[in-house]
Amino acid sequence: MDMIKKTRNVVYVWEFPVRLYHWINALSITVLIATGLLIGHPIGIHLAPEASMTYWFGWVRFLHFAFAFLFFFNFIFRMYWGLVGNEYSRWFNYIPIRKKQWAQIWAVIKSDVLLLKYDEESKPIGHNALASFTYFLTFLAFLLQCLTGFGMYAAMSQSWLPKMFAWFPHLLGGDMMTRQIHHITMWFFILFAMVHIYLVFYHDYIERKGTVSSMIGGWKFVDKDDK
Amino acid sequence: MAIKQKTLYEEIREAGHSRRDFLRFCSMMAAYLGLESSGVAQVVEALENNPRLPVVWFHFQECTCCSESFIRSSHPIVADIILDKISLDYTETLMAAAGNQAEEALHATMEKYHGEYVMLVEGSIPTENEAYCCIGGRSALEIVKEAAEGAKAIIAWGNCASAGCVQAAKPNPTGAKPVHKVLKGKTVINVQGCPPIGEVMAGVIVHILAFGRMPQLDRMGRPKAFYSRRVHDTCYRRPNYDAGLFVESFDDENAKKGYCLYKVGCKGPVTYNACGVIRWNNGTSYPIQSGHPCIGCSEEGFWDNGPFYQHLPSFPGFGIESNADKIGLGLGIATGAGIAAHFLATNVAKRKRIKNEDIVINEK
Amino acid sequence: MANRIVVDPVTRIEGHLRVELDIQNGKVVDAYSSGTMVRGIEIILKGRDPRDAWAFTERVCGVCTTVHALASVRCVENSLGMIVPPNAEMIRNLMFAAQYMQDHVVHFYHLHALDWVDVVSALSADPAATSTLAQSISKWPNSSPGYFSDLKKRLSKFVESGQLGIFANGYWGHNAYKLPPEANLMAVAHYLEALEWQKEIVKIHTIFGGKNPHPNYLVGGVPCSINLDENNAINAERLAYVGTLLGQAQDFINQVYIPDLLAVASFYKDWAAIGGGLSNYLVYGDLPMNGYNDPSSFKFPRGVIMNRNLNEVQEINPADLEEIQEFVTHSWYEYEEGDETGKHPFEGETKLNFTGPNPPYDQLNVEGKYSWMKTPRWKGNAMEVGPLSRMLVGFASGKDEYVEAVTGVLTALDVPVEALFSTLGRTAARGLETQLMTGWSMEFYNQLMANIKNGDTRTATTELFDPDTWPDEAQGVGMTEAPRGALAHWIKIKDKKINNYQLVVPSTWNASPRDAKGQRSAYEASLIGTPVDDPEKPLEVLRTIHSFDPCIACAVH
Numbered sequence A: 001m002d003m004i005k006k007t008r009n010v011v012y013v014w015e016f017p018v019r020l021y022h023w024i025n026a027l028s029i030t031v032l033i034a035t036g037l038l039i040g041h042p043i044g045i046h047l048a049p050e051a052s053m054t055y056w057f058g059w060v061r062f063l064h065f066a067f068a069f070l071f072f073f074n075f076i077f078r079m080y081w082g083l084v085g086n087e088y089s090r091w092f093n094y095i096p097i098r099k100k101q102w103a104q105i106w107a108v109i110k111s112d113v114l115l116l117k118y119d120e121e122s123k124p125i126g127h128n129a130l131a132s133f134t135y136f137l138t139f140l141a142f143l144l145q146c147l148t149g150f151g152m153y154a155a156m157s158q159s160w161l162p163k164m165f166a167w168f169p170h171l172l173g174g175d176m177m178t179r180q181i182h183h184i185t186m187w188f189f190i191l192f193a194m195v196h197i198y199l200v201f202y203h204d205y206i207e208r209k210g211t212v213s214s215m216i217g218g219w220k221f222v223d224k225d226d227k
Numbered sequence B: 001m002a003i004k005q006k007t008l009y010e011e012i013r014e015a016g017h018s019r020r021d022f023l024r025f026c027s028m029m030a031a032y033l034g035l036e037s038s039g040v041a042q043v044v045e046a047l048e049n050n051p052r053l054p055v056v057w058f059h060f061q062e063c064t065c066c067s068e069s070f071i072r073s074s075h076p077i078v079a080d081i082i083l084d085k086i087s088l089d090y091t092e093t094l095m096a097a098a099g100n101q102a103e104e105a106l107h108a109t110m111e112k113y114h115g116e117y118v119m120l121v122e123g124s125i126p127t128e129n130e131a132y133c134c135i136g137g138r139s140a141l142e143i144v145k146e147a148a149e150g151a152k153a154i155i156a157w158g159n160c161a162s163a164g165c166v167q168a169a170k171p172n173p174t175g176a177k178p179v180h181k182v183l184k185g186k187t188v189i190n191v192q193g194c195p196p197i198g199e200v201m202a203g204v205i206v207h208i209l210a211f212g213r214m215p216q217l218d219r220m221g222r223p224k225a226f227y228s229r230r231v232h233d234t235c236y237r238r239p240n241y242d243a244g245l246f247v248e249s250f251d252d253e254n255a256k257k258g259y260c261l262y263k264v265g266c267k268g269p270v271t272y273n274a275c276g277v278i279r280w281n282n283g284t285s286y287p288i289q290s291g292h293p294c295i296g297c298s299e300e301g302f303w304d305n306g307p308f309y310q311h312l313p314s315f316p317g318f319g320i321e322s323n324a325d326k327i328g329l330g331l332g333i334a335t336g337a338g339i340a341a342h343f344l345a346t347n348v349a350k351r352k353r354i355k356n357e358d359i360v361i362n363e364k
Numbered sequence C: 001m002a003n004r005i006v007v008d009p010v011t012r013i014e015g016h017l018r019v020e021l022d023i024q025n026g027k028v029v030d031a032y033s034s035g036t037m038v039r040g041i042e043i044i045l046k047g048r049d050p051r052d053a054w055a056f057t058e059r060v061c062g063v064c065t066t067v068h069a070l071a072s073v074r075c076v077e078n079s080l081g082m083i084v085p086p087n088a089e090m091i092r093n094l095m096f097a098a099q100y101m102q103d104h105v106v107h108f109y110h111l112h113a114l115d116w117v118d119v120v121s122a123l124s125a126d127p128a129a130t131s132t133l134a135q136s137i138s139k140w141p142n143s144s145p146g147y148f149s150d151l152k153k154r155l156s157k158f159v160e161s162g163q164l165g166i167f168a169n170g171y172w173g174h175n176a177y178k179l180p181p182e183a184n185l186m187a188v189a190h191y192l193e194a195l196e197w198q199k200e201i202v203k204i205h206t207i208f209g210g211k212n213p214h215p216n217y218l219v220g221g222v223p224c225s226i227n228l229d230e231n232n233a234i235n236a237e238r239l240a241y242v243g244t245l246l247g248q249a250q251d252f253i254n255q256v257y258i259p260d261l262l263a264v265a266s267f268y269k270d271w272a273a274i275g276g277g278l279s280n281y282l283v284y285g286d287l288p289m290n291g292y293n294d295p296s297s298f299k300f301p302r303g304v305i306m307n308r309n310l311n312e313v314q315e316i317n318p319a320d321l322e323e324i325q326e327f328v329t330h331s332w333y334e335y336e337e338g339d340e341t342g343k344h345p346f347e348g349e350t351k352l353n354f355t356g357p358n359p360p361y362d363q364l365n366v367e368g369k370y371s372w373m374k375t376p377r378w379k380g381n382a383m384e385v386g387p388l389s390r391m392l393v394g395f396a397s398g399k400d401e402y403v404e405a406v407t408g409v410l411t412a413l414d415v416p417v418e419a420l421f422s423t424l425g426r427t428a429a430r431g432l433e434t435q436l437m438t439g440w441s442m443e444f445y446n447q448l449m450a451n452i453k454n455g456d457t458r459t460a461t462t463e464l465f466d467p468d469t470w471p472d473e474a475q476g477v478g479m480t481e482a483p484r485g486a487l488a489h490w491i492k493i494k495d496k497k498i499n500n501y502q503l504v505v506p507s508t509w510n511a512s513p514r515d516a517k518g519q520r521s522a523y524e525a526s527l528i529g530t531p532v533d534d535p536e537k538p539l540e541v542l543r544t545i546h547s548f549d550p551c552i553a554c555a556v557h
């Protein structure tokens, strides 16, 4: 059996703001899912002798709203960074409008999903085109979650930010449908996170380019001809 | 019988008030309406010369419960509204005349007060086949369009007229539509609820009478005065919700303590209505206070947001028992299984490649 | 040659009723009754959660609100074998009683009275004489000369304004009005007082069901919990509130409604010979004192009377496929097996099939289909349902309180038993059962209080509430006596969902079109022979129709 010998260069791919964004995002989404699930299916407590003595469920909602704001501004920040960050974080990477991106999406499907031959042609340094496209869809889901979330929040808040979203629930025919969509979108995040986390470890394992650690330190190990 | 119309001015004079009282009243009204001082003359003019507000009340696809709710109003009481405040010239439920005589009364008002009368609608309008609702041999659609022509204001009573209500629930066999959908381009006040609270109905009429203008409406045409707060945010059981104290099943220990009804399906968190504040039947109680979860009766399409005793709606096509979470969980398990399979397959398919690489990192 | 006249809309009823009448020599010789609005509730119910059906069917009608909810929860309970706790049964009875008292009083004063009372004639009444009249028939306190003179002033001011509102274009001055001006003025006073009072009695619904109209029900019991040591539940204050409302109702009904009814009736005894119509009467019975499964404990006994034979009360079984059937021969529906067949509600089918005439139209095609109501029959017979049927079955069953009440009114008006089978009899029967209800409601209340005192506070059985506990298939029937008569819902449950749901409603029995054999239902039958003084002003027609208290939203659903 022949050993394939490879020499890899170290490239700084994920700038600190992107990494910070990522982990704040991961944390807030985790908290939002946990608190959101509780809002949807509250666990009854049977110990409190009087309602006035506890406020735990109020706190769950408070956490949800607090992290909602964090999540929202973090997301806005990432939009901005897509305009000013390095080439790997730019917007045009995320929307498959170029032929090359489609070719890469097909290549990734063949190699990662169908487990066919590993396509030596496609060697992205940043996200591969399929991953990027998925992140783009994720960004749309973020947007939807903010529209529905703040839309519902508008009725219980006097602050200008949520009020700006007050029109959205009316568009959907009321809060019931809004909440329903908000809830379903949560499942998208859960499924996304499962697949996403698996895939970053999978890529790390297969390619050994330091995918996982790149979101911590920013560095990736890339082949000479990776672009 | 010699018939002469009394204006509000004449009535005020008859009640023993002076012209000065009357003028003071007019400037107060003008101030309410936010008019310049020059506008006072207008108000004086209007009140001196206008008769009691003519009102026509139509019944289409409905259960007449909105009429019933209206006569439950305690402030103001309905006898006073009907006798002293408005002139209810047409309403099939209460009017003395029937058949041709009823139709004549309606047309007399529509002609004489063209552009002046207020039109109240109870019930939805079938569009699948106009014959699904006919009165005097004419279809509801024809009647509502004709009457809207000369109406100064249009009020849609209840969920039927505002959103189609139960007959518009799937599959909506008659193509029932709310008033605002068949009268495109007209402002319709949607007084939501199934039925709306009696005092709210009377309140909307009194608003128009006392302030001479439409109440402020939200984007769904509902008067903000009564529909800007969620039932949940004005619910007196809310402290229980915030504390995590929930009724788990009807008449359990927690129900006997009046805990929050969220887990037995309460739609208060997604329902805009004044039940928690005004309450029903002169403040006697409201659904939640009497132990039943809110079913969301003032929301568009609430019939299809069921089942009522389940927090999340069931998913169309998946049966009563399945909801977003059950489907989500199923997908989650499938995804997990997919990942496991993929992981195993990877180790088989790419073992060679994984094993045979020898990587040297080039630290620049 | 008969002359066809049309009354549409029939007003002062619930819903959209049209009657076409053939008039000859000042009398009705034939009549056609048509419901002109349909919603398709039975179609909408398919595939839904059986536990939600009460809310859908309650919206069939807001005038008899609660009755469909009750029939609905009962049919689900029946199909799943649930037994509701005694407190829930009593609370349901109390809500039932409140519904009757409100509905019947509103019917008498606001829907029926203007057929007998000339509002304009009241303007010439002498307030002092009115006061004397009022005091001679009742001890009701609002009866001073000053009270009536204030009312007269208010009324004249209203009439002089020229805007007659709901009284515009009425049949004022019609030959058929017989009351003296004083009686008319007294009736107008009570019209307004009844409007005030009716919103009080319904608070019983609000206390137990959270609102009225359309209070909440629950499969397996009632949603409100009882806890004497909690302000979030039915406690001593709430119960005392109910007691007070019942007391007020008793006063109003015994001191205002019943005396007025007898006073008005005494001027219209000729109507004891008009409007009899059918001679068969059907009652499902209701108001259990010992659980719904023990009909012998019912305040309203169950049974059928055929051919006005008050010596025999026959049994009925609504679950028997041969007994109750619905026909669509003259209704705008179609049946798979053909429109001549009858179908038991378990097998029932609801498929809209409009055959014209298209609106706008002047006359219906009464040879073909002409109504949105189906036509129910019991063993092939047309049956009358409602207060008269209930009084007759109670009377024929020999129950003391019925015999006393019926003979009491016959003596007071000095008319024979046959007078019951008439327009006047129907209106009187409604009053009698309301009066009986005032006494019974106190029994329900006392029994509820006694239960609680004995430590039983249960209001719902929830073991079978979870659909996981249900069989794959089940079916049941829920019966009640709605104010307008015998009401039942039939449900078939399959895979935890509604597979078929059929309602056969009191006004469907009474107001339906002819059946396949051409037999008339109650409205059409009873209109025949009704005098019509002026075909342009069909006041007499309204009297007979109103004596049934039509509810067409119910009848069609």
Ligand code: HEM
Binding pocket: A029, A032, A033, A035, A036, A037, A039, A040, A041, A061, A064, A065, A068, A069, A071, A072, A145, A146, A148, A149, A150, A152, A153, A179, A180, A182, A183, A185, A186, A189, B269
């Ligand atoms: C990834 C992001 C988010 C997830 C996964 C998430 C999840 C959830 C879930 C599952 C619920 C319960 C819905 C139900 O079962 O009826 C919920 C409720 C809610 N969420 Fe979010 N949410 C997210 C972001 C947001 C944001 C950005 C906002 C903005 C303020 C927000 C506001 C709300 C509000 C107002 C409610 C209703 C709370 C109540 O009525 O008590 N959420 N969320």
Ligand code: HEM
Binding pocket: A018, A022, A025, A026, A027, A029, A030, A078, A089, A126, A127, A128, A131, A135, A138, A189, A192, A193, A196, A197, A200, A211, A212, A213, A214, A215
């Ligand atoms: C243990 C947890 C996680 C790890 C190790 C991880 C790791 C990574 C890595 C390595 C990348 C870059 C992938 C690439 O090169 O294509 C990435 C990108 C991303 N991850 Fe995660 N992730 C985690 C959790 C999450 C969670 C929970 C979310 C949110 C649902 C998330 C959302 C994203 C997004 C949106 C990107 C694209 C970032 C951008 O381009 O701005 N990640 N993650």
Ligand code: NFV
Binding pocket: C014, C061, C062, C063, C064, C065, C067, C068, C482, C483, C484, C485, C487, C505, C506, C507, C508, C550, C551, C554, C555
């Ligand atoms: N017919 C009828 Fe009803 C009654 N009573 C119900 O079952 O009226 Ni609305």
Ligand code: SF4
Binding pocket: B062, B063, B064, B065, B066, B122, B123, B157, B158, B159, B160, B161, B165, B166, B193, B194, B195, B196, C059, C062
């Ligand atoms: S909105 Fe509800 S209460 Fe009003 S008429 Fe319609 S069904 Fe009845």
Ligand code: SF4
Binding pocket: B231, B232, B233, B235, B236, B237, B238, B239, B241, B259, B260, B261, B262, B266, B267, B268, B269, B288, B294
């Ligand atoms: S009972 Fe309903 S409205 Fe009230 S706090 Fe609980 S969920 Fe909210």
Ligand code: F3S
Binding pocket: B194, B231, B271, B273, B275, B286, B287, B288, B293, B294, B295, B296, B297, B298, C211
């Ligand atoms: S069901 Fe309706 S009556 Fe009020 S509490 Fe809910 S909006």
Ligand SMILES: [Mg+2]
Binding pocket: C042, C374, C502, C503, C504, C505, C557
């Ligand atoms: Mg039916």
